[in-house]
Amino acid sequence: MKFSANLGFLWTDRPLPDAIRAAKAAGFDAVECHWPYEVPVEAVRAALEETGLPMLGLNTRRGDTDAGENGLAALPGREVDARAAIDEAIAYAAAIGAACVHVMAGFAKGPEADAVFVENLSYACKAAHGHGITVLIEPLNHYDAPGYYLATTSHARAVIEAVGAPNLKLMFDCYHVQLMEGDLTNRLKGLLPIVGHIQFAGVPDRGAPDRGEVNYAHMFKVIDALGWTAPLGAEYKPGGPTEDTLGWFTLTR
């Protein structure tokens, strides 16, 4: 198995370039992040080149976080801001060779939001296509993100079908899927053709994956048996020094 360190949660005690170096030293095969925009592209690119780690993905900006926004792409009336965030994310991803951009939907619901999300995603997929970038959408659980537009994989599948772009895929985050829908093994098998990236964390506290209700020793075997070879995103909250939480690597043996 290969693993990607999600630097939105791991090694957040240091600047992003040093977090990339820490992930390399700990034995990760790749990195991914959330919102790198305050860090100069050159510094991130230099750390990636130095370590040889690929950056798998990053997220579009959430919007006005002081006002509680968590993404813009499904918000009626915010199309200009949503597309600026998409352009920014694609430009940053292209500059550091990142394979994916997660377009965050935000808090919205209803037919207007449905149409806006599909239109903004169509825009994102066209813009990303020329750079060979995959656009991801991710259902978030309703405990952490109540009211988030996208909460289930069935809704994500319907959106992906409505957009109909080959470079639009599902971020299958085992943590969110377990909290909302369960049946991880069968669900992942059924969704595999539309999955673009897989993430994991302990459930329900989002701690290290060797604790909680999900048996990741089993899940890693399932994922491997499905022929998935891309790195899996370790997106958990270490609750202390990240190095002290890496015992879960042994789950793959």
Ligand SMILES: O=C(O)[C@@H](O)C(=O)CO
């Ligand atoms: O699962 C998550 O929370 C992340 O993957 C993310 O990108 C949105 O916060």
Ligand SMILES: [Mg+2]
């Ligand atoms: Mg996630």
